[in-house]
Amino acid sequence: MVVLSGENIVCITRRPWHSTWKTDQQIMSRLARTNRVLYVNPPRPLREAVRQALGVVSRVPVVSSPRENLHIYQEPILLAGWGRGHLFSRAYNRVAERLRIAHLRETTRRLGFHSPILWSYDPLASWAIGAFGEILFVYSVIDNYDEYFSTGEIWHTRVRASHRELMRRADVVFAVSEPLLQQCLEYNPNSFLAPNGVSFDLFEASMRSSDTPPDVVPIPRPIIGFIGVLHSSIDLGLLEEIAQHRPDWSLMIVGPVEGIAYGDRRVFQRLCSRVNVYYLGAKPPNVLPDYVKSCDVAIMPYRVNPLTFCGDSQKLYEYLACGKPVVSTPIPSVRRHLPLVEIAEYPGDFLARVERALRDGHRLHSERMAAARRNSWERRVCEMSEILLRRLRAATP
Template identity: 25%
Template sequence: MIQDRDIIVIGIQPWDIKIGSNCKNIAAEFAKHNRVLYVNPPLDRITKYKQKQEEHIQKRLKIAKGEAPDLQKIEHNLWNLYPKTLIESINWINNASVYDFFNKRNTKLFAQDIKAAATRLGFNNVLLFNDSSMFLGLYLKNYLNPDVYTYYVRDNLIKVPYWKKHGERIEPQVIAQADVVVNNSEYYVDYTSKYNAHSFMVGQGCDVTMFNDEDGVIKIPQEFAAIKGPVIGYVGSLTTLRLDIELITFIAQQRPDWNIVLVGPEDDNFKASSLHQLSNVYFFGNKPADQLASYIKGFDIAINPQVVNEITIGNYPRKIDEYLAMGKPVVATTTKAMQMFKDYTYLGETKEDYVQLIEKALSEHSDIKAKQQIDFANTHTWSNSVNAIYNAMQSSLKNN
């Protein structure tokens, strides 16, 4: 364990983001034994003008004018910094040299805000933890001079169009210059090890306490009352970037006696899909995080009908832990990241596999299997994941 240190955390998600965040969970775990400064991404010029009416942008503009504090205490040992500096929007630049010039300028301004906040807090000999902020992270080590620079890979961002343009060139450089690289799946360890020998698998944390139904008090929502027959359910964002609409349609059409329940916000492709014309498919919409356990409890089978592509192939599916924590039988798509779950889930590759595996799961699930699933999910805590991060950091501290 690392304790009594000053840790600066940067990433691509601000503290006031409305969805779950690995980076926030890790920062909160760090703060149990260290002082932590969580730094929001700086506001860029295009976002300022395009989203200037949004509440979160208005807040940042007030902070930039000095009308609100830029440094806010979240809890004991944990502070959140809203950088005052406006950076330039540069992703449209094609020329690598020109891009790098402006990126370095942006990073210098960003670093000045961070150093000013760190000075106010009395931070010294800092550890820098970077959650996937590859562009600003390229020069930040030089400007902040941390004792240890840790880069965290949890998503294949360089295959996402926005990040791909410059990320395929820049992220390997960031990985190479980091003192240590931590990853939440073996797929990413294989990737980062090509550029940095100090690459470690640290697993994934999950707050499974909110999915604990040991005393049986979680209630199934009223929406399920009118549904007769087995419920095959999914919780999460409904986006064709990550989910296979054809697979879901195939299951619904092959087994009209099954009910497909989808809980989460839809992208345009899902909204326009033929799934809405199928009588055994139910869209329950987006639900608050603290209600998701109730919806999962209403499932007979939980699925993760993931499309396998460059973006998803290495992803650690945190929802699998949530499903297992409630003792639900899980049918999911086979990927390298899913291999760690193979003894507790049913893994398939084809549409036909899914139908067969759902049938199998319905017929053979038991209280014993549910208990094994719950016990396994309970090992995937943020405490365990962060302890693995600490071990990786300490290996670098010993070498310095």
């Protein structure tokens, strides 16, 4: 398969490069193997920038280059965002935005990023269109942005307007799920499905090893595992139900806790106090496959809401890469992988599906791994590259 190569890519994102890796970091890290990539970190809140300038946290250069062809941009302190709550912040941010464009444009000139591909993962990046003399504008839609922000009607209106402008003006739109693709097609016929993927080689290497993490060794079997970020979309009540009704099962949870509500924090504390629940905390990405392969059944206990309905969890591909039986709540993107997964269609069905997976889950082991291989990040980049190359050829006079 053909891979995009020899291009300059300016990527506007909502996730700092050194945060937990998601779609944008995975795609850009692989494109940087054959292209030059400038990854633009999101603006820091002014408070964080001031703390950084005062040495409270480590200073970050404007441009760092962790490896060849990959450059990470962080705006200087004077261009940090003020917030979004009041009139002064909006006025300040408008001025800072203009200065940020000028500074970023000068940075691309200094790095020699002439006629780049502009690629956005940020629904608020309409300011960037046309700012860099780009030969192609690509917009990747990885969340339901109509529902993503709930910080006030003014801010929400701004997000919706920018998101729609980006969809309309993009040369190519990639959507991470079928529901999002249908939304994008309403605004741009050049919209394509580009689901998430998996670092398959990393998981395959783990499967060839017999090593078990030391903190997993004493956990009794069977192990029902969730490996992922614990955030507001995770149904902690469902996890508590599993632990309560099946005391002979061990519920293993691996991952950081991020942004859960106060009520959910209380549920999580209560959950972790159960004798058959093992919360092992966050782990480095390179050892996560060892925890996935230690599960007897891997679960996706997502709440079904407008965000998860339009999402495409990377966890599924990671579970499949280890050949593990998977039980999920009824998320549309999971249905693409039937019969390799068990879907609990209603709340009371989840326990029965886990029992079935424990009994019969070994049957489709190789088929699950084959499905994960077909959804590797490398293959996804090739699929996206073919679409972009066709568009570039069509634009060449």
